[in-house]
Each structure stands twice: as C-alpha cells, then as structure tokens.
Amino acid sequence: MQRVFDLFGKFDKAKGIEDLKAPLAAARAMPNANGKAGTIGYCLGGLLAFTMAEQSDADISYYGVGLDGLLDDLPKVTKPLLVHIADQDEFFPAEGRAKVAAATKGNPHMACYNYNADHAFARVNGVHWDGRSATIANGRGAEPLVKALG
Secondary structure, X not given: OHHHHHHHHHOOHHHHHHHHHHHHHHHHHOOOOOOOOOEEOOOHHHHHHHHHHHHOOOOOEEOOOOOHHHHHHHHHOOXXXXXXXXXXXXXXXXXXXXXXXXXHOOOOOEEEEEEOOOOOXXXXXXXXXXXXXXXXXXXXXXXXHHHHHO
C-alpha cells in the first residue's frame, strides 16, 4: 500500500485528464458509434471521472472518491454525474463525504448515493467487495447510463 500511495502522490491529475479527453473523443468517432461517451471510474478512476464531469464534454460520469477538494468546480457540471460513496471508506473521511453529499443535493444533473460499505465495495473479489451494495450501485447507474449514452 505504501508503494500505491507513493505513486498516487506523484500522479499528475491535469495530465491524466488531458490523457482521458483523447479516448473520449475517439470513442465518439468510432464506426457505428452514436457520438456519445462517458467516464466511469472507481478510486483514482472515480476522482478522474468526477473531474471529467467538470472539465470535459463527457455525456455522463460515474462514481468518485476524495471529491471534497473538487467542489468549487461543481457548478460547471451540466451533464449527468452519479456519485457513489461508501460510508465506511477509510480513504474518504466522513466530513468530506458529507460535503460532497450536501454539494450535490438538489442539483438536477447529479445524484449522490451512500452505501453501508468500505472503499472499493464494487470491485469484484476485492478485499471490501460488497455484493449487495455493488448490485444496488450498478442498478442505480444502469438507467442514467442508458439514457445519457443511448
């Protein structure tokens, strides 16, 4: 885990977002595509998906963690954003989770859901895999994903 946190600390989020915008555009231009594409991610990927909702033209973004430092740009989100938060996430303190829930409340483009689970609850066979919470989260995401992406 120390190696993971060391690499995470060195990650250039701005470059990561720049790197994600290219495949987003490429996915829209693929043969037989309908021109719509979104971002889905968990853990660091969730942080990037949330940031893509703020800084790109993604049709939908899904999930997120450690988002309380990104709330200033939340008004920029004009397309669907689904946020799934684990109530017992050891890497996302309760105060931060509460800030995200409050910031997304009442916004017609956003839905924020809380789960009685730990970090990475939706990672199949992961240490904190929670089949019930993962199934609920996937179900909650299915309709908005289909609606946004066609």
